[in-house]
Amino acid sequence: MQSLFNNSLKTYSKSLLTNIARTTGSSLVSSQSFSQLKKLSTLNNGKTNNLNLKRDYESKANYGKPDTSEKETIVKLLYNIGSRKEVEQYLRHFSSVESQKFAVIKVGGAVLSDELDTLASALVFLNKVGLYPIVVHGAGPQLNTILKNAGIKAHYEDGLRVTDAQTLEIARKVFQNENLKLVEALERLGTKARPINGGVFTAEYLNKEKYHYVGKVTQVNRELIESSIRAGALPILTSLAETPSGQILNVNAxxxxxELARVLEPLKIIYINDKGGLFNDKGKKIDVINLDEEYEDLMKQPWVTKGTKLKIQEIRELLIHLPRSSSVSIISAEHLHKELFTHSGAGTLIRRGNKIFKETDLTKLDVDRLRKLLQSNNQEIADGTNSVAKYLSGLQDKKAVMYGDEAYEVFAVVSNNSEFPVLEELIASESAVLNNVTENIWNIIKKDYPTLIWACYQDDPNKSWYFERCQGSYSLNGRILFWYGIKDVNKVESIINQFKETQKNPAANTTKSSIGFSSGIRKYSTNANGSANKTAPSGARSYSTSSKPKRIGLIGARGYTGRELIKLINGHPNIELAYVSSRELNGKVCEHYNKSELRYVNLAPKELAKKRDVDCWIMALPNNVCKPFVESIMTIPEKERPLILDLSADARFNETWQYGLPELVGRDKIRKTRLISNPGCYATGSQLSIAPLLPYIGGQPSIFGVSGYSGAGTKPSPKNDVNNLNNNLIPYALTDHIHEREISYQLKTPVSFMPHVGQFFQGISLTINIPLNTTMNEKNIHDIYAEKYKNDKLVHVYDAGKIPEVKHISGKHHVDIGAFKVHSSGKRVVIVGCIDNLLKGAATQALQNINLALGLEEYAGIPTSD
Known part of the structure; x- marks a missing residue:
């Protein structure tokens, strides 16, 4: 089995090598030896890595589970088709949603016939980095061949295959055979896959008289897909459907x-074909189609003929019903990796996008939305050396043209108060970057301004992006001047001389100079939910950087919550770990953190007052332990004092600390504080499950809670002894539990709480009985919860009657609330809430609070399913 995986790497890396050879001049493509493939993985970092590819595929315990060494190897290979930070950004982006919401991939029959190995290897690569694409395939060419050999003529109406009983019988066998071919190809390469030939699509006859056994999908059963993913297997679907009575129908793939995408709402819908994209009448591939901006003009283009027009119309209709973050890619199997993990892509990307505005009148802008973008992205405003009001006032004084999108995720300013126009500002959110809005605005600016100048600092991580878009540059004293469109040598000399003058006087860099080199052009940046700095490749679709990351100190990193915090910070685009303190782990490498080589230290309380390079200290310590650490930090002058977040119960009843439950206490309070008491896990789930009904409570709510044994901590006890927990449920602290006090104190209504420990590792189930002071029904109550939490990404409200289960919340960052079962009297309701005690019950909520208090985007670094 190991040799099969090696062969998989060799096969799929051929396309990787081809791409690398184009960009690096490497001759490795001439050889497929695996030793050279290993060397390839170190091209970008210049040092040799010990790549351990061994894995026991035959072990049932390991089979299908991600292997970190394989993932590391594959990610290193990806680094060679795009920058390291590009790849990591997309990995974080794709991993930020539930597995079934990553991608739906439609595979044409010709690809299965001609490129099966390449397709299988591509899917293996995705799975080895922890992703679960859902594949729906056709089998048209194979079916045509078999029908022809059987003397049956294929018949089409309006582009759809007319499927009579004989054709359907053959089609069913062909689909099953092609499905198994792909499944077996994946299994041979060590990736589990599950053939799903029915049960997903329910359909009715499209037009029985005209098309015979051709279906129109009316319902999608996602449980079969989710079950496959939970089992660690890629779901491989045919496009056959059934009527409610069981009649099989043929559905266009x-x-x-x-239809599957409409239900799952994935980030990516991918159509794999042998052409690898859409091409215009001159044979040039169309890289990007931004539908909201381009659709009407696009439909008038001569190359948009009947088949292409129908395809684009169908894609537009699909995307209108999906979140704006969803997009469609048309790509070949060989270049799937480049399409997914680089800004430049490889196929045709189709998305809705946002309409672009161009404005000279500041009063016509949505200033409130622009203010938020500037506060998160403009360096001077973020560090307090400038204010939004002063910045906007400055725009009015300039002959400036402002560009942006209707969502205010990109903003650019070009001034015209000198001989040549100057790019003063260019900022963007991560969403705009990932969805190509930034590049669209850049192209519009280039169209409007045949000449342009701008400047950045020498250490700006985006300078290579600027170099790729300029026709000339000049560096001096840590700054770089760029220009394009200026052909007169004397004019070039003139702007360089003026640039030199600005560099003689440092103060000139913070005020408008004779050629408009204002401080605005320091960085092309994204806001707090953007990714880490990166350099975009030539022809990039989009590009971004973030400001200097916030630094976090973690005290008490040994426990489960500490580990989860380290993992979250490792994936956060705008914060980094400065210190991780643990007495037991002192001197060891922090294994869950790879932004840098960080070792555990054992910090004494008094040392914290001396560490002035930390923006936030997290106290991940047991109750009644962190007081000396907090006291040490409080000796720092108030203006320099970092944020403190306490995960223990020490400050939850202390009014000088802000209780950190954003959905209930309000975000503004958390944004303004420097002392945060993070709520308890049981308390978070219980309060969120009860709070919407506070005006209707007619008696004392009672809470029956069951937690996984991770809630008992790492210190050995009967409550985390797996042998003691086997086939067991342990009640404990049945009265006066600290969380009972916490819930009652925060909700300002008494509750009774009965905690238990179950034999599962993580997650909490809460069954809550609430007496009502008025008669209500399930719909009344569901609507109250849905309205209360409609804007909260980390609270998911189930439909009335649907009951959350703890197995579905483990490893997730939100809270599930459901059931809403009302007693026949209408005066009592039972609510069920589920929360992961280590995540939203602790680490995720801590990060949510830190984001708010440090001025970052609330959900930055937190995987959500929205």
């Missing part, structure tokens, strides 16, 4: 993939 594109249509089936579209």
């Amino acid at each position: 594109d249509t089936a993939a579209g």
Whole structure:
């Protein structure tokens, strides 16, 4: 089995090598030896890595589970088709949603016939980095061949195959055979896959008289897909459907993939074909289609003929019903990795996008939305050396043209108060970067301004992006001047001389100079939910950087919550770990953190007052332990004092600390504080499950809670002894539990709480009985909860009657609330809430609070399913 995986790497890396050879001049493509493949993985970092590819595929315990060494190897290979930070950004982006919401991939029959190995290897690569694409395939060419050999003529109406009983019988066998071919190809390469030939699509006859056994999908059963993913297997679907009575119907594979996407709402819908994209009448591939901006003009283009026009119309209709973050890619199997993990892409990317505005009148802008973008992105405003009001006032004094998108995720300013126009500002959110809005605005600016100048600092991580878009540059004293469109040598000399003058006087860098080199052009940046700095490749679709990351000190990193915090910070685009303190782990490498080589230290309380390079200290210590650490930090002058977040119960009843439950206490309070008491896990789930009904409570709510044994901590006890927990449920602290006090104190209503420990590791189930002071029904109550939490990404409200289960919340960052079962009297309701005690019950909520208090985007670094 190991040799099969090695062969998988060799096969799929051929396309990787081809791409690398184009960009690096490498001759490695001439050889497929695996030793050279290993060397390839170190091209970008210049040092040799010990790549351990061994894995026991035959072990049932390991089979199908991600292997960190394989993932590391594959990610290193990806670094060679795009920058390291590009790849990591997309990995974080794709991993930020539930597994079934990553991608729906439609595979044409010709690809299965001609490129099966390449397709299988591509899917293996995705799975080895922890992703679960859902594949829907067709089998048109294979079916045509078999029908022809059987003397049956294929018949089409309006582009759809007319499927009579004989054709359907053959089609069913062909689909099953092609499905198994792909599943077996994946299994041979060490990736689990599950053949799903039915049960997903329910359909009715499209037009029985005209098309015979051709279906129109009416319902999608996602449980089969989710079950496959939970089992660690890629779901491989045919496009066959059934009527409610069990009659099999043929459904167009594109249509089936579209209906599946409408239900799952994935980030990516991918159509794999042998062409690898859409091409215009001159044979040039169309890189990007931004539908909201381009659709009407696009439909008038001569190359948009009947088939292409129908395809674009169908994609537009699909995307209108999906979140704006969703997009469609048309790509070949060989270049799937480049399409997914680089800004430049490889196929045709189709998305809705946002309409672009161009404005000279500041009063016509949505200033409130622009203010938020500037506060998160403009360096001077973020560090307090400038204010939004002063910045906007400055725009009015300039002959400036402002560009942006209707969502205010990108903003650019070009001034015209000198001989040549000057790019003063260019900022963008991560969403704009990932969805190409930034590049669209850049192209519009280039169209409007045949000449342009701008400047950045020498250490700006985006300078290579600027170099790729300029025709000339000049460096002096830590700054770089860029220009394009200026052909007159004397004019170039003139702007360089003026640039030199600004560099003689440092103060000139913070005020408008004779050629408009204002401080605005320091960075092309994204806001707090953007990714880490990166350099975009030539022809990039989009590009971004973030400001200097916030530094975090973690005291008490040994426990489960500390580990989860380290993992979250490792994936956060705008914060980094400065110190991780643990007495037991002192001197060891922090294994869950790879932004830098960080070792555990054992910090004494008095040392914290001396560490002035920390923006936030997290106290991940047991109750009644962190007081000396906090006292040490409080000796720092108030203006320099970092944020303190306490995960223990020490400050939850202390009014000088802000209780950190954003959905209930309000975000503004958390943004203004420097002392945060993080709520308890049981308390978070219980309060969120009860709070919407506070005006209707007619008696004392009672809470029956069951937690996984991770809630008992790492110190050995009967409550985390797996042998003691086997086939067991342990009640404990049945009265006066600290969380009972906490819930009652925060909700300002008494509750009774009965905690238990179960034999599962993580997660909490809460069954809550609430007496009502008025008669209500399930819909009344559900609507109250849905309205209360409609804007909260980390609270998911189930439909009335649907009951959350703890197995579905483990490893997730939100809270599930459901059931809403009302007693026949209408005066009592039972609510069920589920929360992961280590995540939203602790680490995720801590990060949510830190984001707010440090001025970052609330959900930055937190995987959500929205």
